Amino acid sequence: xxxxTQTPSHQVTQMGQEVILRCVPISNHLxxxxxxxxxxQKVEFLVSFxxxxxxxxxxxxxxxxxxxxxxxxxxxxxIRSTKxxxxxxxxxxxxxxxxxxxxxxxxxxxxxxxxx
Amino acid sequence: xxxxxxxxxSLSVQEGRISILNCDYTNSMFDYFLWYKKYPAEGPTFLxxxxxxxxxxxxxxxTVFLNKSAKHLSLHIVxxxxxxxxxxxxxxxxxxxxxxxxxxxxxxLKVLA
Numbered sequence: 001x002x003x004x005t006q007t008p009s010h011q012v013t014q015m016g017q018e019v020i021l022r023c024v025p026i027s028n029h030l031x032x033x034x035x036x037x038x039x040x041q042k043v044e045f046l047v048s049f050x051x052x053x054x055x056x057x058x059x060x061x062x063x064x065x066x067x068x069x070x071x072x073x074x075x076x077x078x079i080r081s082t083k084x085x086x087x088x089x090x091x092x093x094x095x096x097x098x099x100x101x102x103x104x105x106x107x108x109x110x111x112x113x114x115x116x
Numbered sequence: 117x118x119x120x121x122x123x124x125x126s127l128s129v130q131e132g133r134i135s136i137l138n139c140d141y142t143n144s145m146f147d148y149f150l151w152y153k154k155y156p157a158e159g160p161t162f163l164x165x166x167x168x169x170x171x172x173x174x175x176x177x178x179t180v181f182l183n184k185s186a187k188h189l190s191l192h193i194v195x196x197x198x199x200x201x202x203x204x205x206x207x208x209x210x211x212x213x214x215x216x217x218x219x220x221x222x223x224x225l226k227v228l229a
Contacts, residue, residue: 030213043207045218056215107159107162108159
């Protein structure tokens with residue numbers, strides 16, 4: 001069964017450093033998403049991406065964050081200068097993008113980001 | 117942001133019995149609702165969904181009920197199995213025509229053998 005994959009599974013970084021989290025969405029999916037879950041809190045939406053551009057972003061997704069689809073398979077989330085409060089599980093998701101808003105989003109296993 | 121709430125942080129059920137997980141929402145614009153299951157160190161796994169034009173959707177042991185007037189949905193698992201032990205999240209979308217999901221805080225289900 002096709003699945004969303006994410007690398008690395010765990011990333012440890014120093015405050016102020018840049019990190020790139022990588023995702024390979026399900027191959028025929030056209031919509032891509034990033035969510036995060038701070039320990040003990042809700043899963044929160046960060047950004048959605050379609051047709052090589054951001055379609056929606058939350059207030060969390062400020063200028064320190066960016067997303068990119070550098071090739072036909074990868075989807076990346078970059079945090080330019082990490083802060084302690086960026087420590088969280090980051091989940092990538094994808095959906096078919098058939099134009100029906102009830103497309104289900106399928107999630108990857110997550111990357112645990114720890115900022116020291 | 118308390119638009120989607122799961123008021124029971126945990127639930128314990130005997131194997132073979134029914135598990136009922138509840139979720140309330142406040143935004144009447146939501147029109148698509150989902151349940152995800154999550155094991156530790158894994159991502160949310162899609163279980164079942166329901167559109168606001170329906171009041172029930174069934175898939176094997178899992179049934180989701182939607183009560184729009186009460187802004188309430190529930191997930192029934194019958195019969196419950198030890199492998200169902202996980203954290204269950206409800207999610208909603210559709211407010212302002214967006215695709216993003218708004219998640220609840222989760223309910224930890226423990227099925228006792």
